[in-house]
Amino acid sequence: MFLSRIVSDEFGNFNNFVERKYVLSDVAFTRKGKLSLESIIKYPLCNNKKTTSIEINRFLRNELNDRGVRITKQAVSEKRQFIDPQVYIDMNDSLISKIYAHKDEMTTFKGFNVYAIDGSIVEIPNTKITREEFEIPEKTELNKDTSTARISCMADTKWDFIISSNITNKSTSEIEHALMHLDDAKNKIDLTKTITTYDRFYNSIEIMFKTMLLDSYFIIRGKTHTFKKQQNKMKKEGKTDETHEINIKKAQINNFFTEEVKKFARKTREIKVRIVFVKLKTGETETLFTNLPKEIATPEELKELYGTRWTIEKNYDRLKNKLHIEKFTGKKKIIIEQDFYSHIYLLNILIALKHDAEEEITRKPKETTKYKYVYKSNVNTLIGNIKEEMPRLLTDDKEEIKQIVEEILDIARKDLVYTKIKAPTNKERDKKKYYHKKCKSNIQNSF
Secondary structure, three states: OHHHHHHHHHHHOHHHHOOHHHEOOOOOOOOOOOOOHHHHHHHHHHOOOOOHHHHHHHHHHHHHOOOOOOOOHHHHHHHHOOEOOHHHHHHHHHHHHHHHOOHHHOOOEOOEEEEEEEEEEEEOOOOHHHHHHOOOOOOOHHHOOOOEEEEEEEEEOOOOOEEEEEEEOOOOOHHHHHHHHHHHHOOOOOHHHEEEEEOHHHOOHHHHHHHHHOOOEEEEEOOOOOOHHHHHHHHHHOOOEEEEEEEOOHHHHHOOOOHHHHHHHHHHOEEEEEEEEEEOOOOOEEEEEEOOOOOOOOHHHHHHHHHHHHHHHHHHHHHHHHOOOOOOOOOOHHHHHHHHHHHHHHHHHHHHHHHHHHHOOOOOOOOOOOOOEEEEEOHHHHHHHHHHHHHHHOOOOHHHHHHHHHHHHHHHHHOEEEEEOOOOOHHHOOHHHHOOOOOHHHOOOOO
8 A cells, every 4th residue: 555655645745846947937927827836737637638728717716716717728828838847757756766665565577677668659739830849741651741749658567657758759769769768767766677678669789788788687579680690590500598799880889879878889899688589379489689697587487578568558548548648738849748748647646546446456256167357446437536636636735635545545446347367368269250361460479
């Protein structure tokens, strides 16, 4: 139950983030008005993603306890342009730092926390000002006008918490995002006790060097053309798990994104990589690159660790389909960033309360002959209750906050859904019956 205590403490410390250092103008919020600095910082956290003008006036009437007050969405948007999105990043960092200070109470893999880095594409307002600020060309593929941005997260595969996140235009690559996450994470968690997993889109020697520079560990799903000579030799000799010291060419190093990693790579000129071939359920073989020693993780354990990275997709589903992150409340880049980072914070609040609620679920589902089920908190109800109570949670009355959090937890323990523990394996499925042969996405190999 330590997570809900941390959440209560963080809400109680909200006023610590109502500071002038997050105001981007010397004259903004210097005069008393309907919209205070505190109200403007609260608003993205309390927004229920309904019609903007309705949401603004609902929030403000509750905030000022005045049913007659009215304000335009233009006035709110103008004020929000003076707020640095860093305030929500700092809120999330404070929460994460306090959670991982309790690392002894969190389950790990042999003392290591396992993370996944992955990205996704989100729709943003398709307006002239949005496209200009996100540097989106007028015409994109297929000659269609679309407006999208790239988001990226580093998430704990066991606990689901997002410890680092970014939103940029699509021209920023997945590898650049990953490098930013690693730099960000080193200030929050112990990277020497961290294993970070990546899919084949992050098949990057620079990420390997960066991880080694930070004295950390990686597992990357490799491509056949990377370290091709070493892979072919292993296959020829019938080996499935071997460590290689590989010289890296200057031309490859020159293409790295960051000068720090370039300098480190030029100095070492050699990278030590363990190449492991693992079999999928289909019988096919995939390649994993890692710097984890054999005494820490066997090939089967590496396969399982890599497989856990798909839990990050749950977070993207929650962001898009539960918290409705793509319903941005403004057109300007700064407001889109405020919406994004405030919702990362809300997502971590949700995950923390969900963990604590599920610790005390005692109801058992009926047993079936084929599958086992387990009860989980209803995420939709939990999100709804958090959003509904958010204006009351963002106060300085710590006793009231604890009471509200306990009320939310009590509902989360009772409003449940049941989930299948083990889905059918590939062998149990009839591909001819359930999958269309021409749909490539249905026949992709997976861990």
